[in-house]
Amino acid sequence: MSAPVHTxxxxxxxxxxxxxxxxxxxxxxxxxLEEPMYxxxxxxxxxxxxxxxxxxxxxxxxxxxxLRRNLFQNIVLTERVCSLCSNSHPxxxxxxxxxxxxxxxxxxxxxxxxxxxxxxxxxxxxFNVAIxxxxxxxxSLFMHVMEVREIMQDIKETxxxxxxxxxxxxxxxxxxxxxxxxxxxLTRNLDRVQKHVEEIYNIYRNDPMVRGRTVGVGMLPQxxxxxxxxxxxxxxxSGLAVDIxxxxxxxxxxRLAFDVITETGCDVHSRAMIRLREALESISLVRQCAxxxxxxxxxxxxPEIPAGEAVARSEAPRGxxxxxxxTDGTDVPNRLKxxxxxxxxxxxxxxMMHDCKVSDVPLIVxxxxxxxxxxxx
Amino acid sequence: MSYATELFxxxxxxxxxxxxxxxxxxxxxxxxxxxxxxxxIEARLQRRVGPPLIQPYLDIAKLFTKETVMPxxxxxxxxxxxxxxxxxxxxxxxxLLPVPGVSGGLPAxxxxxxxxxxxxxxxxxxxVGGSASxxxxxxxxxxREMTLMFAYEMPLLAVMLAVAMKVGMATGGGAEFSxxxxxxxxxxxxxxxxxxxxxxxxxxxxxxxxxxxxxxxxDVPEAETEIIEGPLLEYSGPxxxxxxxxxxxKTVVVLGLGVAxxxxxxVPGGILANIPWFVLKCAALMAVSxxxxxxxxxxxxxxxxxxxxxKYPSVLALASLVLAWRGM
Numbered sequence: 168m169s170a171p172v173h174t175x176x177x178x179x180x181x182x183x184x185x186x187x188x189x190x191x192x193x194x195x196x197x198x199x200l201e202e203p204m205y206x207x208x209x210x211x212x213x214x215x216x217x218x219x220x221x222x223x224x225x226x227x228x229x230x231x232x233x234l235r236r237n238l239f240q241n242i243v244l245t246e247r248v249c250s251l252c253s254n255s256h257p258x259x260x261x262x263x264x265x266x267x268x269x270x271x272x273x274x275x276x277x278x279x280x281x282x283x284x285x286x287x288x289x290x291x292x293x294f295n296v297a298i299x300x301x302x303x304x305x306x307s308l309f310m311h312v313m314e315v316r317e318i319m320q321d322i323k324e325t326x327x328x329x330x331x332x333x334x335x336x337x338x339x340x341x342x343x344x345x346x347x348x349x350x351x352x353l354t355r356n357l358d359r360v361q362k363h364v365e366e367i368y369n370i371y372r373n374d375p376m377v378r379g380r381t382v383g384v385g386m387l388p389q390x391x392x393x394x395x396x397x398x399x400x401x402x403x404x405s406g407l408a409v410d411i412x413x414x415x416x417x418x419x420x421x422r423l424a425f426d427v428i429t430e431t432g433c434d435v436h437s438r439a440m441i442r443l444r445e446a447l448e449s450i451s452l453v454r455q456c457a458x459x460x461x462x463x464x465x466x467x468x469x470p471e472i473p474a475g476e477a478v479a480r481s482e483a484p485r486g487x488x489x490x491x492x493x494t495d496g497t498d499v500p501n502r503l504k505x506x507x508x509x510x511x512x513x514x515x516x517x518x519m520m521h522d523c524k525v526s527d528v529p530l531i532v533x534x535x536x537x538x539x540x541x542x543x544x
Numbered sequence: 545m546s547y548a549t550e551l552f553x554x555x556x557x558x559x560x561x562x563x564x565x566x567x568x569x570x571x572x573x574x575x576x577x578x579x580x581x582x583x584x585i586e587a588r589l590q591r592r593v594g595p596p597l598i599q600p601y602l603d604i605a606k607l608f609t610k611e612t613v614m615p616x617x618x619x620x621x622x623x624x625x626x627x628x629x630x631x632x633x634x635x636x637x638x639x640l641l642p643v644p645g646v647s648g649g650l651p652a653x654x655x656x657x658x659x660x661x662x663x664x665x666x667x668x669x670x671x672v673g674g675s676a677s678x679x680x681x682x683x684x685x686x687x688r689e690m691t692l693m694f695a696y697e698m699p700l701l702a703v704m705l706a707v708a709m710k711v712g713m714a715t716g717g718g719a720e721f722s723x724x725x726x727x728x729x730x731x732x733x734x735x736x737x738x739x740x741x742x743x744x745x746x747x748x749x750x751x752x753x754x755x756x757x758x759x760x761x762x763d764v765p766e767a768e769t770e771i772i773e774g775p776l777l778e779y780s781g782p783x784x785x786x787x788x789x790x791x792x793x794k795t796v797v798v799l800g801l802g803v804a805x806x807x808x809x810x811v812p813g814g815i816l817a818n819i820p821w822f823v824l825k826c827a828a829l830m831a832v833s834x835x836x837x838x839x840x841x842x843x844x845x846x847x848x849x850x851x852x853x854x855k856y857p858s859v860l861a862l863a864s865l866v867l868a869w870r871g872m
Binding site: 189190191192197210212213300302303304305306307308310311314376377379380524525526527528529 | 586589590591592680681683684687688760761763764767770771772838839840841842843844845846847848
């Protein structure tokens with residue numbers, strides 16, 4: 168037996184002569200990307216000629232883990248798929264179980280579920296536009312947006328006891344309740360957030376620096392958006408009015424008034440605008456939930472979970488989230504599979520990055536708000 | 545005998561100027577202080593506490609205790625010499641710098657032109673180091689730095705010519721490239737910052753500063769979120785420290801040059817009052833042209849930065865130059 172010989176080697180594709188064009192590794196660890204993903208960007212001068220997307224850096228085998236846990240334990244597991252959409256996963260998973268067993272969720276729980284979902288959406292969207300400012304080097308704007316997001320974090324901590332994982336959902340209902348004091352706290356803080364978000368919206372809408380870097384960058388024309396079947400803010404930024412909250416009525420959404428926000432710019436700027444306008448829309452949704460919150464039970468009485476198959480869909484902050492569940496009559500699922508929004512969106516990066524500049528690569532990647540830990544799980 | 549004494553005194557003064565004051569130690573201390581102040585003000589503008597003022601000194605000290613790791617495929621000589629190239633250039637520039645009311649700086653023939661030629665050295669050092677590191681990010685930074693340098697050197701030249709022309713025309717024909725004479729002219733005839741003809745040149749100089757210092761919105765060659773610090777990516781330990789020291793010296797050089805060209809006014813009280821006064825003016829120039837600007841903007845793309853420099857500072861500086869040349 169001989170010890171493996173470690174020879175330092177240089178990637179033969181990395182050619183550093185700028186005239187010949189070279190390959191720039193963006194990732195797997197890169198300051199502008201919050202999560203590990205790897206793009207091999209072939210560059211000529213400052214212009215990107217080809218992008219190769221490589222996945223698989225944070226695969227944790229979660230779908231296999233789900234098959235070793237019972238239906239209740241999987242709520243905890245799915246909550247840990249990803250931090251930014253940590254409410255959407257258990258929320259959709261629980262809906263899948265409920266669809267399978269025909270459980271009717273009490274009215275109050277429906278409102279509380281929508282409320283948790285929208286609170287997470289506001290924080291997630293603010294985080295994404297903050298990162299946009301960070302990428303273009305606009306540090307003061309980044310700090311400002313993150314400071315406003317911090318109010319949302321305070322709300323989450325006060326209402327749910329946690330800054331990221333809310334642990335709000337359980338099969339047949341919710342695990343938390345709010346009283347009049349909490350609702351007052353919530354609405355008072357939402358007023359603060361709304362004032363700030365409106366201000367931030369105007370900055371992103373009008374600031375010449377933000378516009379100069381984002382308008383016309385990362386174009387995804389509407390026909391390409393349809394072709395790649397993109398979802399969430401990416402689709403809505405290309406003028407497609409797709410929103411699972413409207414298309415597939417669930418939780419309290421059929422009883423709440425809200426608009427599907429669309430922009431027609433098809434660029435990075437439009438997607439940022441979508442997120443800020445949706446944050447405002449979500450503030451109004453949380454207010455409606457707090458105002459109309461009906462009384463009653465928090466959890467439905469649970470029947471035995473039969474063998475069968477079910478699907479549930481919801482609108483996570485990044486777009487459509489689908490859960491598929493198959494049971495065999497035991498308490499351990501036979502198959503649990505989910506399709507996350509980033510999976511649909513990141514293939515479209517190839518279109519968005521066509522002939523873009525190197526400096527726009529992180530901006531374009533951030534504009535689909537990629538969630539790698541969801542996608543690779 | 546007297547020639548030998550003269551030579552000895554001149555060499556001694558030269559070394560003193562290069563190593564202690566106004567260059568060398570003094571410039572380094574002031575430069576690091578200004579860097580710390582810059583970070584502190586920026587933090588306050590973002591409602592952060594910010595690092596202690598002593599942080600840049602500590603950072604340099606720490607880097608000297610670390611090892612310089614070199615990529616296996618790097619060109620060793622160029623990689624290690626590049627940081628020293630920038631450092632020496634800036635050390636010489638700092639020695640040439642007049643501190644009004646304290647010292648006239650080391651005299652050199654047409655020292656304004658000497659400074660103009662030496663000023664791009666840190667940028668060139670970055671380019672050399674970046675391409676020697678054999679990293680694609682370094683190569684990217686190389687091409688960006690080169691593009692940007694062409695853009696911001698042009699307004700600098702126009703500003704220098706405008707000031708030289710203004711002082712030269714007033715003191716009897718021809719452009720005046722001696723920094724000492726430029727300072728002396730202003731001490732008797734009023735500072736150029738308050739001369740309406742020279743205000744466009746001052747504005748152009750203020751716009752030139754963030755470009756040459758590589759701060760937002762012109763930090764394109766190092767852009768952390770795009771090409772992860774480009775040329776500096778592969779540097780570590782003392783080699784990186786030399787880049788930081790060169791950058792600290794450059795801060796003093798470009799700000800001190802701004803003081804000498806536009807604001808050389810002195811305060812009564814001799815050396816003890818005029819050294820802090822000089823530092824204060826540098827800090828004020830820095831706050832206006834670097835700290836506030838970087839807090840209020842994001843980064844340009846390299847093509848946007850290039851167009852910006854061709855459009856605004858060049859036109860402003862040329863306006864002053866033409867006016868000064870017409871004897872106004």
